[in-house]
Amino acid sequence: MTGLLKNRNGNVAILTAMLMPVVLMFSGGAVDFFNWNNQRVKLKELADTLATRGAREFLLANATEFQVKAVINNVIDSGYAAAYGFPSLATEINVNTLEGEVSVHLSSPPADALLLNKFQPFKQSLDITSTAVAHGGMNVCVVALERTGDGAVSATTNSKLLADECSIMSNSKSTQGVVSSGNSKIEAGLICSAGGAYGNVHNYAPFPTLDCPHYADPLSEREAPAVGVCDEVDAVYGHMIEDVVSAAANVSTNLISAAAKGHGGGKVNKLINGAGLSETTYTLNPGVYCGGLTIGTLANVELNPGIYVIKDGPLLVGLSGKLSGENVSFYLVGDDATFYFGPEAVISLTAPKDGPLAGILFFEDRNAPADRTHYILSDDARVLLGTFYLSRGTLAVASLLPVADQSAYTAIVAKKLSMSGNPTLVLNADYAGTDVPVPEGVGPVGNTVYLRE
Structure with a gap:
């Protein structure tokens, strides 16, 4: 009997039972507070994103209050808000067009909770306001003019x-x-699509703004240069790869086969060494190159400043051919006038400082057949300073090393820009770092958007 009276094992259970409601209350409250604060942080992030996207519309010409509000509401309706965990939101948008200012007020009911939503302020709706301001405009480096098709701007693989x-x-x-x-x-500083965008969040930085207004061709009023009589016809400089293969009969069969098929990796240079051929430097002058201009293997072509009219044939730089020129521009006229920079070609070009094509590196005839493709496959096209104006065609980039990364600036106005394989196309915007002018409508047409507390 005495032992039974002294046994206190049951006291622990009793004490635990008494404290359990308190423990549950504190732990449940902690979970509730964490969820409430997390909801508040996400709502703030969403408000910041919406305000910023709205303000970016002021970086475009003639943005209106209706347009800004439509863009923000479209983002919400597209499921963007639901992705943040807010399927239902009360939204108030205020737009000050004179100041380029957009305020977004979001209100959401509190998340379900165990305890805290029975107490103030946790039982009230969450209210967050973010304000973004557009300062100036923006730098534009790519304008894709395609109006209906997929992939006006596309990047695939790597x-x-x-x-x-x-x-x-x-x-x-x-x-x-x-x-x-x-x-x-x-x-990019801004990715703006008049339609939609395909890809995941990790494929973009930032994710594209959708349903943007049409951006007019900024070079539509630029006059094309005059085309005179032919200065050269079917011009070819250097050796074609077939000639190199024939001269290199003592090179291993596998190496010849690899080079003839156009494979890179230095195999062509090995083939050249085996052929006993040497590089020749040519200096060309501006003029009309009827039938195109071909720069083959072992040709180092240096261009004097001016306009080169490539008529009724391609500008082709083959394997290990070299093409360089400062203050030069190419006018592509005729059905077959495209350009092709092959693997292992070496390209270094800067646009004119003045004249009718100032700032323009390539100008495609506006009457050219639609949907032609111009290729940059070169692993050494680091300097492409100026603007590509290909209003009827596609600029296709598929190289292994960076393209245009050593240029002060590169701008592209094309029907489409297509990248595939492993290229890295770098579009710099150091406009003050060069005396080559930037054509009106691309380059520094504006500046920045920032959030204001």
Whole structure:
């Protein structure tokens, strides 16, 4: 009996039972507070994003209050808010067009809770306001003029399009007007699609703004240069790869086969060494090159300043050919006038400082057949300073090493910009770092957007 009286084992259970409601209350309250604070942080992030996207519309010409509000509401309705965990929101948008200012007020009921939503302030709706201001305009480095098709701007496989200091504008109304897939990445100060965008969040930085207004062709009023009589016809400099293969009969069969098929990796240079051929330097003058201009293996072509009219044939730089020129421009006229920079070609070009094509590196005839493709496959095209104006065609980039990364600036106005494989196209915006002018409508047409506390 005495032992039973002294046994206190049951006291622990009693004490635990007494304290359990208190423990549950504190632990439940901690969970509630964590969820409430997390909800508040996400709501703030969403408000910041919406305000910033709205203010970016002021970086475009003639943005209106209606347009800004439509863009923000479209983002919400597209499921963006639901992705943040807010399927239902009360939204108030205020737009000051004179100041370029957008305020977004969001209100959401508190998340379900165990305890805290029975107490103030946790039982009240969450209210967050963010304000973004557009200062100036923006730098534009890509304008894709395609109006309906998929992939007006596209990057596939392992492509990288890096335009951190400027904006990418796509006019396609397609739901896949902008495409970034696989391990590709498109980075820009602003990515603006008149339609939709295909790809995941990790494929973009930032994710494209959708349903943007049409961005007019900024070079539509630039006059094309006059075309005179032919200065050269079917011009070819250097050796074609077939000639090199024939001269290198003592080189191993496998190496010859690899070079003849156009494989890179230095195999052509090995083939050249075996052929006993040497490089020849040529200096060309501006003029009309009827039938195109071909720069083959072992040709180092240096261009004097001026305009080169490539008529009724391609500008072709073959394997290990070299093409360089300062203050030069190419006018592509005729059905077959495209350009092709092959693997292992060495390219270094800067646009004119003055004259009718000042700031323009390539100008495609506006009457050219639609949807032609111009290729940059070169692993050594580091300097492409100026503007590519290909209003009827596609600029296709598929190289292994960075393209245009050593240029002060590169701008692209084309029907489409297509990247595939492993290229890295770098579009710099150091406009003060060169005396080559930037054509009106691209380059520094504006500046920045910032959040204001």
